[in-house]
Amino acid sequence: MAINRQKIIEDMSKIEVVGNEDGLVPAFNVFVTQLPGALWNTFAERLTRKVGPDLLEAAEWLLVNAAHECGYHTGYGIITSDEWKAVVEPMIENVPEDILHGAFAVFTAWGWAKAEIIELIPGEKMVVRAYDYYESDVVEYGKSEKPSAYMIRGVSAAFMDLAYGGTYDPDGKIGLRTFQCVQTKGIECGNDYGEFVITKV
Amino acid sequence: MTTIKKLQYEINHNFDEKNARHFVNGFVSVLHCHHYSTLYAQLADDAELLDGKALLVSSTQDVFYSVLKKYFQDNGISCLKQRIIVTEQYYSACGLGKLTVVSAGADSGDVILTRSHVDEGWIKKWGKREKPVNFLTQGFIAAAFSSFFDLPSGSFEVVENQSIVAGAEKSKFTVIRK
Numbered sequence: 551m552a553i554n555r556q557k558i559i560e561d562m563s564k565i566e567v568v569g570n571e572d573g574l575v576p577a578f579n580v581f582v583t584q585l586p587g588a589l590w591n592t593f594a595e596r597l598t599r600k601v602g603p604d605l606l607e608a609a610e611w612l613l614v615n616a617a618h619e620c621g622y623h624t625g626y627g628i629i630t631s632d633e634w635k636a637v638v639e640p641m642i643e644n645v646p647e648d649i650l651h652g653a654f655a656v657f658t659a660w661g662w663a664k665a666e667i668i669e670l671i672p673g674e675k676m677v678v679r680a681y682d683y684y685e686s687d688v689v690e691y692g693k694s695e696k697p698s699a700y701m702i703r704g705v706s707a708a709f710m711d712l713a714y715g716g717t718y719d720p721d722g723k724i725g726l727r728t729f730q731c732v733q734t735k736g737i738e739c740g741n742d743y744g745e746f747v748i749t750k751v
Numbered sequence: 752m753t754t755i756k757k758l759q760y761e762i763n764h765n766f767d768e769k770n771a772r773h774f775v776n777g778f779v780s781v782l783h784c785h786h787y788s789t790l791y792a793q794l795a796d797d798a799e800l801l802d803g804k805a806l807l808v809s810s811t812q813d814v815f816y817s818v819l820k821k822y823f824q825d826n827g828i829s830c831l832k833q834r835i836i837v838t839e840q841y842y843s844a845c846g847l848g849k850l851t852v853v854s855a856g857a858d859s860g861d862v863i864l865t866r867s868h869v870d871e872g873w874i875k876k877w878g879k880r881e882k883p884v885n886f887l888t889q890g891f892i893a894a895a896f897s898s899f900f901d902l903p904s905g906s907f908e909v910v911e912n913q914s915i916v917a918g919a920e921k922s923k924f925t926v927i928r929k
Binding site (some may be wrong): 559563564566567568569572573574575578580581582583584585586587588589590592593596597600601609612613615616617619620622623624627658659660661662663664682684687 | 762764766768770771772773775778779780781782783784785786787788790791794795797798801803806807809810811813814815817818842843844845846847848849850865866868871872875887
């Protein structure tokens with residue numbers, strides 16, 4: 551693998567995101583915000599605690615789906631961006647596997663999670679480990695029975711969609727949700743790291 | 752006549768390499784796109800049984816209240832006008848759009864948006880719709896007014912009366928003390 555993960559993190563973590571004169575950040579073919587991680591955590595945690603056991607799975611699916619669509623569209627914007635072309639593209643030898651490794655380095659650089667791929671079966675399965683992630687902040691003492699990394703689940707599945715789900719579809723009608731992700735470990739659940747298994751739907 | 756310095760909201764941004772986290776003025780911060788924010792808004796809107804809209808407004812309100820309160824404290828900003836200017840600039844710096852506080856008092860206020868991440872993102876993703884979707888900004892404004900007047904979080908109710916997502920040139924919000 552030619553991907554220099556450390557260099558990507560060093561370079562991509564330096565990108566400053568701030569609103570333009572209209573207070574907007576049009577980038578990577580989407581509008582971007584730079585907001586406190588607690589904002590997303592607070593809503594997700596309050597919703598999933600309030601919803602009750604019967605509807606928990608449905609609520610979690612919707613939270614994961616928000617990240618899945620975000621990861622699919624923004625992920626495509628990232629891997630076709632000038633920043634990507636300058637920093638990551640020269641390192642790519644094996645497509646799409648190196649793109650996936652590069653994408654998780656960017657994922658880390660942008661503060662979503664300190665995450666990397668630990669197993670990859672092309673077109674079939676990926677296992678991601680996250681050693682730190684803001685979604686684990688929902689538990690500050692003890693451990694929760696409920697894994698809470700909905701964003702990592704969605705974005706990880708989206709990256710596999712982009713890698714193996716066929717041509718990118720701006721409408722998301724095909725290519726999106728060809729993979730799904732299950733969180734098998736979580737820092738918020740008392741594990742040393744979060745673990746995510748992504749498989750074909 | 753008192754001249755108030757046109758404050759600039761200052762962004763103190765650092766990246767913690769060990770844990771790969773970005774901090775903006777001491778708060779863990781993350782980038783997300785309009786797909787994410789609008790799907791959260793849609794989820795809140797759909798979750799009628801749980802009053803999802805109120806849940807998103809209160810979640811947003813509590814977080815922004817902490818952010819604004821800390822910023823005012825850390826920077827010694829006690830003047831109402833200065834607090835408003837900084838808050839408007841903070842809103843824009845986050846990429847949420849262009850917000851103007853038209854009037855503010857301890858019991859009421861008016862706020863407009865001339866650009867909106869959530870509304871414009873919603874239109875880009877799904878097109879226009881009649882009902883408001885900017886619950887995130889409702890929470891932001893509620894937090895802002897509570898912090899302007901050193902009141903506890905949740906002291907204000909915010910109603911969106913006119914929306915960019917519905918085709919209006921600007922969104923209008925009315926702020927009412929609870």
